[in-house]
Amino acid sequence: MLRKLLLALSGGLLLVMVCVAAGWYGLRWYGDQKVPVSSDTEFVIIAGDSLGHVVQRLSVDQLIQYPDMFKALARVKGVAADLHAGEYLIAPGTTYRQLLNQFVAGDVRYFSATLVEGWTLKELLQALNRHPKLTDPVELKNLKAVMGTLMKDVPQTDNLEGLFYADTYSFEAGTTVASILKRAHQKLQSVLADEWDKKAEDLPYKSPYEALIMASIIEKETGVPSERPDIAGVFVRRLEKRMRLQTDPTVIYGMGDRYKGELNRSMLRERTAYNTYVIHGLPPTPIATVGREAVQAALNPSDGETLYFVARGDGTHHFSKTLAEHNRAVRKYQITERRKDYRSTVQ
Template identity: 80%
Template sequence: MLKKLLLTLLGGLLVVMVSLAAGFYGLRWYGDQPVSADRDTEFVIVSGDSLGRVVLRLSTDQLIQYPEVFEIFARIKGVAAALHAGEYLISPGITYRQLLNKFVEGDVRYYSVTLVEGSTLKELLQDLNGHPKLLSPVEPASLSAMLGQYVQGVSKADNLEGLFYADTYSFEAGTSVELILKRAHKKLQSVLTEEWGQRTEGLPYKTPYEALIMASIIEKETGVPSERPDIAGVFVRRLEKRMRLQTDPTVIYGMGDRYEGGLNRRMLRERTAYNTYVIHGLPPTPIASVGREAIRAALNPSDGKTLYFVARGDGTHHFSKTLAEHNRAVRKYQITERRKDYRSTVQQ
């Protein structure tokens, strides 16, 4: 009787052990199976989603087979409550195990947005507010309160043009425009502070903000990156000699939406806070966003004696030391030998 009972217990135990082993190897086999995606597919886990809800959507989207097994697989691994919210890219060939690890590690899909060097704040906001993966558009009126800390030399009452570093920023879907702007402003402060500490001595800037203003003018005047220090040298020497900067981009910026292309003498004589054909010194704010190279050029201009430059029409400039030489260059490149394919940037 006892022997029969022991054999029964041992038989039952063996069945349990075999079942457990089969279950273990079955789940292991399942984890190594590929998802059902036949192309790259976006999948979103919303903040607060439960494991069951995620599994249901995976099944509904026909990305997994045997959803009950996938849920058991996740619970046995102890990660049922460890799935990160975000947008994921599920590629063909990825296994269930890799998919679950992706969710646990938060390996979300990243997008990027580029704040282009030379773009105005208006253009920058249009690009950010119109990005399909960024949320919560920002209005210009809210920028001042949003930023808080500013570059030395600018107050909250000032135009915030140029206070966002031109660069490419990566982000997750659903990131706010405000967060990108704060990152761009913080990076601008960091780069400007770093470059200010490595500036050439004796420059005619009282604050880093004045250097930023100059950098924005250099950026708008530059067609060839290698010319930035040369253009900076011309403007710095003109400031030192108390000559007007006389740079077209400042006139255009001061005209705002009234500018429709092309400048005439009346526009050059119009008094605005930004018309450097009329005012002495720098305009009150930057006129565009800049990157490190324009800031570095403003703070480390080329030595020399040139005081003028004119566009050749191929994206480069002719630099002159005297007004007479400059006038001859203007006549040559703008009138007598003007290129039929005249352009302000170098053709790629």
């Protein structure tokens, strides 16, 4: 009787061992099978998705075979609750084991959004709000509330123009527009503080914010990057001499949507807070998004005696020391020898 019992137990244990071994080898075989895709294929795990939901959608999308085995593979590896949300790119040749590891590691696909030097805040928001991989668009009227305490040290008003750094930002699908804006503002504050510490002496700025206003004007006036310090030099010397800046981009900014592509004398005489043909000193806020080079130029302008510049029409400028020389240059480049392909930027 005891012998029969021992034989039965041994047979049962052997059967269990055989089943375990078969299951182990089965999962190992399954893990080495390749996902049935012939080209790069997107798959999204939504925040809060369970293993069951993920496997169900993989199966519906025909991205896995034997879905129960995929679940078993995850549970045996102890990672059933460790799948990260995000958008994944499944490449041809990926095995089921590699796919599971990709989900666990959070090896998601990254996208990018570029904020361009010289953009206005309106243009910047339009670009971010239209990005297909960013969520929760931000309206201009709600921007200050969205930014919250990050703006506590910003002077002025509700106008947050120029307070976002021009750069390329990488992010995962589903990232909010607000998170990109907050990163761009923090980056600007970091760059501005860094460059302020390295500024030239005796500049006519009371704060980094005033330097940022100047940087935005330089950004809009520059056709050739190498001219930034020269343009900065002209504007700094004009400020020091209590001369008006008389820069067209500030007039255009002050006109807002009323500007249709051309300036005339009446527009230059119109009193707005941004018309530097009328007001003395800097306008109240920046007029555009800036990069580091414009900030560097504002804080380290070129030495010299030039007080004027005029566009040559090929993206570069002619710089003059006197008004008489400037008027001759204006007549030459804007009237008598004006280029047929006149442009303000280099192509």
